[in-house]
């Protein structure tokens with residue numbers, strides 16, 4: 471199949487690299503043209519991008535930094551990402567060539583323009599600017615910005631803000647859109663900038679620490695918050711679980727001892743079992759498998775599964791009883 475359709479993979483969509491451009495020392499813009507069967511995104515959603523690196527499929531999640539109207543017109547989407555020197559995937563994006571095929575997932579995520587009759591406060595940290603750029607791109611195109619006042623607080627390290635020319639164009643194109651370019655070093659913590667927006671609906675995308683500050687401040691004034699934060703949520707500490715226990719994990723006829731402190735994915739990897747995975751944080755579903763019996767705990771919420779057969783994600787599941795799964 472791959473001889474007819476390069477990079478074809480069951481369960482993935484294909485996309486052609488259109489261009490890769492450096493936006494700053496470590497920020498990169500990647501333009502992709504998804505194949506025609508790809509279901510169009512809603513501004514604010516993300517995709518899982520998969521590259522074959524040294525013979526191994528590697529997946530990471532990226533928010534699409536362009537609106538859906540732009541996709542309808544140009545048939546391409548844009549990713550904007552920080553290149554992490556030791557990253558598993560981002561350093562390889564630099565060497566992607568135009569016309570190279572990569573794999574992407576369908577668009578995912580609920581972090582989209584909220585259906586509320588209120589002004590919006592967008593709070594971005596670092597590369598958390600990307601969903602807001604996509605939302606503003608659409609809101610300018612479909613006229614929504616004429617009805618909804620939007621203010622953006624954009625935090626990044628000094629001189630590491632990107633896409634400022636686009637923010638400037640949005641603001642020149644619509645008087646309802648205003649923004650502040652901020653850095654913690656110069657302007658202080660995000661809390662210091664929130665008190666004037668008690669009547670707005672808040673949207674926050676950035677590092678987990680920023681989200682926690684915004685969320686706890688919002689609680690004190692009852693401001694509604696929608697959020698997106700890609701860093702893995704902190705795993706419930708072992709202190710909050712019952713003491714360390716071990717269980718048997720049966721998979722495909724083999725048996726393994728696992729504990730209730732680490733995720734099943736980590737323990738299967740340590741035991742050198744062949745597991746498929748991608749983001750490692752519960753987003754891409756590539757580690758999904760069938761649990762035949764037993765109870766697992768979701769490390770993000772602490773919720774327990776029931777004991778019946780169901781789909782689980784290995785990267786966010788810990789054993790609570792003996793388990794049987796089908797990889």
Ligand code: FES
Pocket residue numbers: 747748749750751752753754755756757758783784785786
């Ligand atoms: S590896 Fe992405 S959801 Fe588990």
